[in-house]
Amino acid sequence: MKGKFYDIQGFSVHDGPGIRLTLFLKGCPLRCLWCHSPESQAFPTQLNRMEVKCTGTETCGRCLPACPTGAVKPGRKKKALAGEGEITLVRVDRTLCNDCGKCAEVCPSKALYLCGTDLSVDEAMEKVRRDKPFYDSSGGGVTVSGGECLCQPDFLLALLTACKAEGIHTAVDTTGYADWSVIERILPYTDLFLYDLKHMDSAKHARGTGVPNERILENARKIAAAGGKMQIRIPVIPMYNDSTEDFDAAGRFISDLGAAVEMTQLLPYHSLGAIKWERLDREGPRVEAAPPTDQLIQARKSQLEALGLCVTIH
Ligand code: SF4
Ligand code: SF4
Incomplete structure (x- = not known):
């Protein structure tokens, strides 16, 4: 049995207590409008194209003949970094690409690369064990994310x-x-859930993420009732879930979960992941708003704290 990963990050300090190794599994049933990790959405391994690294077809061009389906084609031109003239970058016709990775194998600059690695539990545990001294000294551990x-x-x-x-x-x-049933099986082996709460209104939740929220809210209640521990994470998205009313509803829900919730974290929206959509030749996040101001985030934090919640800002 193998897991499909899209990233593994050591020395993480934002994904639970202490120093952690965060393992990111690929595939997600949600389609959040503000998603920062579009490479995580699809389950299969995918070709990514980091255009800025391409040195041009004039001096390289190895990927063009390497592609068995003719999906790699000459793309737009850009000014050469060194010397005179222009270079021709490559583009990928996604309707022809089957993510076989043959172009990535020959790309010397890693402008083309595959995202998605299969690892067995033993292979993943080899990586986990390497940082064990850091977990032990900091009260950290492993976080499995997506x-x-x-x-x-x-x-x-x-x-x-x-x-x-x-x-x-x-x-x-x-x-x-x-x-x-999935959560119930992992509960005995999960010390902490980092649990997203995106919107308390199911229709609005579906509008922002592609799925309603009933199952999510019910699972949170069941985790709490079963004795699980949670940190609730709220991505604060402008003009979506950042109003006083939105936080009033979220705060009451979190309060009702009782002692199961150790902490609530506010994750202010930012647009830093936009470049990742280009790597997949996909349209970027559809949140047309500036990140929330510090003032608004502080106000929402105070609002939750007034309900007796412990709140941090990421
Ligand atoms: S991943 Fe395969 S099919 Fe897709 S562009 Fe590269 S070589 Fe062609
Ligand atoms: S192999 Fe890589 S660097 Fe060379 S032309 Fe293709 S994408 Fe650019």
Whole structure:
């Protein structure tokens, strides 16, 4: 059994307590308008194209004949960085591309690369063990994130079980959008859930993420009732979920979860992930608003704190 990863990041300090290794599993059933990680959405391995790294078809062009389907084509021209004239970049016709990676194999500058790595539990645990001294000294551990890691339930369960067998603290970063049976299975091996709360109104939740919220809210209640621990994460999206009324509803829901919630984190929207959409030749985030101001974030933090919640800002 293998898990499909799109990234692994060491020395993470924002995904749970202490110093952590965060493993990002690929694939997600949500389509959030503000998504910062579009490479995480699809389940299969995908070709990415980082145009800025391409040195041009005039001096390279290796990817063109390497592609068996003719998907790589000469693209736009840009001014050469060194010397006179222009260079021709490449583009990928996504209707012809099957993500085989043959172009990436020959690209010397890694302008073309595959996103998606298959690892067994043993292979993932080799990486996990390397940082164990840091977990032990900082009260950290492993966080499994995504995408939506609950979409690879058997692998997730096996990985969490292996971590706990070696005394490693585990966190699961999730949208909560999964069958309860999946969460119930991993609960005994999950020390902490990093649990997203995007909107309390189901229709608005569906408008922003592509799915309604009933299952998500119900799963949060069930985790709390089953004795699980949670950090609630609210991405603060301008003109979507940042009003006083929105936070009043979210705050009441979180309060009702009781002692299960150790902390609530506010994640102000930013547009730094926009470039990642271009790498997949996809249209970028459809949030047409400036990031929330510090003043607004502080006001929402105070609003939740007035309900007795412990709140941090990322
Ligand atoms: S991934 Fe394969 S099909 Fe797609 S552009 Fe590269 S070589 Fe062609
Ligand atoms: S192989 Fe890479 S660097 Fe060379 S032309 Fe193709 S994308 Fe550009």
